[in-house]
Amino acid sequence: MKKMLAILLSVALVLATTAALAEPVTVKFAAQADSTPATQAVVDAFNASQTNYMVEWVDMTNDSGAMREQLTTSLKAGSSEYDIISMDVVWAGEFAASGYIMPLDMMLDDAGLNVADYNAGSMASGNYNGKQYVLPFFPDLGMLYFRTDIVSQEDAAKLIAGTYTWADLLAMAETYAGQGGTTTGFVFQAALYEGLVCNANEFTSNWTDVKGGLEIMKQFIDSKASPDNILNYTEGETANSFVKGESVFARNWPYQWGVIKSEGTITTDQVAVAPLPGGSTVGGWILGINKNSANAEGAFAFMQFLNSEAGQLIMSEQGGYLPGLNKMLTDERIIKSDDRLSMVGFQNALKTTIARPVSAEYSKVSDALQQAIYPYLSGSAEIDATVTAVQAALAN
Amino acid sequence: MQRRMTWKEFCFILPLLLLVSVFSLYPILSSFSYTLFDYQTNNQAKNALYTAATLNTMLYVEDCDYLVYYLNKDIPNVDESDRATLTALVDKLEAQKAAYANSEKTISLPAATDQEISALIAETEQVAQSYAEKYPTLRIVTKSGQILDEMKTCLISSNFIGLTNYSRLVSDDRFGQAVGNTFVFTILSVSVELLLGMALALIMNKAMRGIGLVRTTALIPWAIPTAVSALIWCYLYDGTSGIVAALFTRLGIIAAPELLLTTAGGTMFGAILADVWKTTPYMALLLLAGLQVIDRGLYESSSIDGAGPIRTFTSITLPLLKSSMLVALLFRTLDAFRVYDLIAVLTKGTPETLSIYAYKMMIGQSNYGYGSVIVVAMFAMVALIAFVYVKVLGAELIQE
Known part of the structure; x- marks a missing residue:
């Protein structure tokens, strides 16, 4: 009888665990509509790559000024509506100073990632008071x-x-x-x-x-x-x-x-x-995590995936986005899919990037x-x- | 017959009073209270109305965490003899973390706690300095500076600044310019609308064939949402493909088609024209209502007395239309004074009127304190305009 009970209990336990595994945590990703299939493809690839988290892309307005207002209104109220936040490079200083996004240094360190491996302009624009707040989404330059x-x-x-x-x-x-x-x-x-x-x-x-x-x-x-x-x-x-x-x-x-x-x-x-004669202004988008997010680990896992070789290949092949992971700029597969990177003038422009004023x-x-x-x-x-x-x- | 209200009667209007206070008085009072503070949401030391010393526990714990993290990385890299100092510091920081980890995001800060935290910051700075020569690559040496500076901002003092925001308003040229733009826009657009609206109302008041169709068509511009009509005008004014811009250039009104949306004068002219097009029907409608209540008999007797059309207009129509005109002018002036949507869509913010400026300050630059002062100034001006209208035009209206 005792044995039966033990077996029953362990079966119930196994069932409960699988049930928990079957329901991944939803992580909300706020980003602008993408005219290319790349963003959706990265999200899908990430969701297929593991079972713990399910990233859900929340479509934001394509007017970036309006998007910033929508985000600040939500973040100011302390909402955890969005977990991963896509930001224009110039917003990060303000978002960090306002205490809307989470510093990532310790997570980067635990994951064995190095700031210097990513696009310098994108990373610098998300560095406030000595703390690193962002990873690249995709860099851009004039x-x-x-x-x-x-x-x-x-x-x-x-x-x-x-x-x-x-x-x-x-x-x-x-x-x-x-x-x-x-x-x-x-x-x-x-x-x-x-x-x-x-x-x-x-x-x-x-x-x-x-x-x-x-x-x-x-x-x-x-x-x-x-x-x-x-x-x-x-x-x-x-x-x-x-x-x-x-x-x-x-x-x-x-x-x-x-x-x-x-x-x-x-x-x-x-x-x-x-x-350009005076240097190329850096633009593009970067990713940060809402400070009030309950799923910071999931959010970081997605950001890490997007900036991995696999993620960067999808972004380049399906959307023509420039890689934020430096070593991919010279990767043959990327150059094959992105003919711009084979141009000398383009590579030259990448070497002379300048930032806009960084300010809270x-x-x-x-x-x-x-x-x-x-x-x-x-x-x-x-x-x-x-x-x-x-x-x-x-x-x- | 006036008599005092009984308690029972008062109970019936109590819900109304409550609603008024919740939905009207409360927002006005909170706007007023914002103006007395240096309230900026993009600065954690100013992102609320702090009247007393406060501790930003969330950031403080995060900064302690960073220092602990640096120190723990450093401890294996220093000599045995120096480890005790660093470990002692880690313990102190860990104690702080534990003490505040579960408290509210901000808590009130007694003077004793302030001193305790300041002492800890000073001690950490001291440690960082003392090891700078011996171990120049330690994280606590190279990276703690900005963290410690940020930690000092966790000790928030009151951001009540009294009337400082108001004195800034007085010397703010951009505010003066916005006031000028707003008045130019309001006066020009409302006077043109009044003239055209009057003409339109007089036509629509005539009993003639097809008048229903005329009235309906005339109202179309007003029925279109402002954002949509502003977008239409934006296309019409466009320097390369806009038909209105091209037409005006042909007629010699403007020197080149692109000037309408790029120069200060051009955008003001464009905004006024678009506003006149849109709201003249509204003005006409209000005046038409006034015209229709004038007794026909008055016109008959004046024509028997031999008065011409001009005399009839000045002696009968205008005086009897005065109250409708006051209402129409008051509505339109206050509307035009607060113009936002038309300009925001048409030119994304030029000419900069008061509403646009307040919006840019509050939402664009997260400066709610100063933005609220602009709003309060607008509120005062609107009240003044209403007062002047009633005094000048409506003296007898009030007496009735």
Whole structure:
């Protein structure tokens, strides 16, 4: 009788354990809608790779300003609605300072991961008060696209090597504008929004030459090298102009390569990529864990998976995202799936990345910079007053 | 006949009073209380209304944890003789962790505890400094600086600043500019709307064939949600493909099509035009209601007395329309004064009006203290506008 009871009990125990195993913990992942299948594929691959956690992707708005507001509202209220949070690189300082996200140093250490193995710009933008708060989602950087069928070989070599100045580019833009069916020379982002800060960062060589950089920026705007309504250009207008073959040069993010492939009236054979004279502003997205999350281990396991070789391959092959794990930049499988990485100009651009100001009050700094620069570019402020205002904004 | 309310009657209106206090008074009072604090949600020392010394236990425990973690990594790397010092420090930090691990996120901080924690921070700094030469690669030496600085911010003092936010408002140029923009937008858009709305109302008031159709079509712009109509105007104003921008350039109203959405003057003009297009029907509707209650007999007798159309308008229509006009103007002015959605969608924030500025401060920069001051200033201005309207236009209305 006792034996029977023991057997029954152990059977019940086994059943209970399997029942518990069959129900993995749900981990909520807040990220923007992905126009590629990559994010979903990584989530699926992670869910299939283990049985403890089930990552569920919560679709956020594609307007990043609105997404930040949605996140801060939820996090400010102490909600644990989202476990893993995808952040624009410039938000991490604020989220860390506000106490919304969790420092990861000890988890990284326990998992045997090394900060230096990941994209430096992405990791640095999530390092606040000496604590590491993020892992990369996918890095991004500004670069110069140009038309190889219009630009002379000599100029092309100069561009790809990065041995040119903004003034050289201005001269080239003026020369080549109108050739090969184009209507303008150089398109970039000068509308009153975050993109203006990214562009000004590159024009001023990471704010080391504010006066010279802004002056040359204005020369582009005033001259025939850029369209009349360049002050209204965001990435959308830029890509639109370039892929329709209307411009010779364009400053944009790596995604434009995919746009040329999918909907360009020009082909990628007519295009090459080069580093920018003042360095490439780092953008992209990073991953952090909600401080109020009850599933931090699961969240970290997913972030670790995404930044493993397997995860990086999926992100690259299915979405064309740049790897955040440095050793994958030269991985043959990645280069095979991502033809951009085989370009010398692209690899050169990756070597000259610069960050935007890192601050707990980044939106304030960015806002002040936009308010200082835009009036000068649109002709309603003088350069000296503008430089003073920019310096004041940066000092903040 | 006035008589005093009985208790029983008072009980019947009590729910109403409660609702008013919960839904109106409470938000207003909390907005006012925000203005007296340096309240910024992106700074853990200022992210609530602290009136007394407080300890940020959550961050404090996390920082203690970091120091323990560094020290435990360091202990195997120092000489036998130095281990005791580090182990003693670890024990102290562990004791702190244990003491606060299960408390609330923030707790009140007595002076004695403050001293105790400050002493511990100083001791850790002391240890880090004393080992700097002997073991320059220790984590406690290289990495503890920022952690200790952060630990000091866990000791939160009151962020009550009285009227400092208000004095900042006085010297804030951007606020002055926002006030200017808001008034220009309000005055121009409401006066144009009044003129056009009056004309529209007079037409709609005529008994003629197909008037129902005219009234219905005229109301269409008002029926479209502002966000949608702003988006439509955004396309129309676009520098490359916008038809309105192209038309205005042809007519010589603007020098180049892209100016409408890029320059300060252009965006103001564009925002006013879009607002006039949208809300003129609303103004017309309010005025039409006023026109319809004017006694027809008055017009008949004035025409028998030989008054022309202009005399009729100034002597009969206008005076009798005064109360409707006051209501229409008051509604529209206060509406225009708080404009947000139209500008937010049309140009993402230029011209910067008071609502936009307050929004950028509070939501964009997480500065609720100063943002609330802007809101309170708006509240005062709205009250002033309403007061002026009633005084100037509606003196006799109140007497009735």
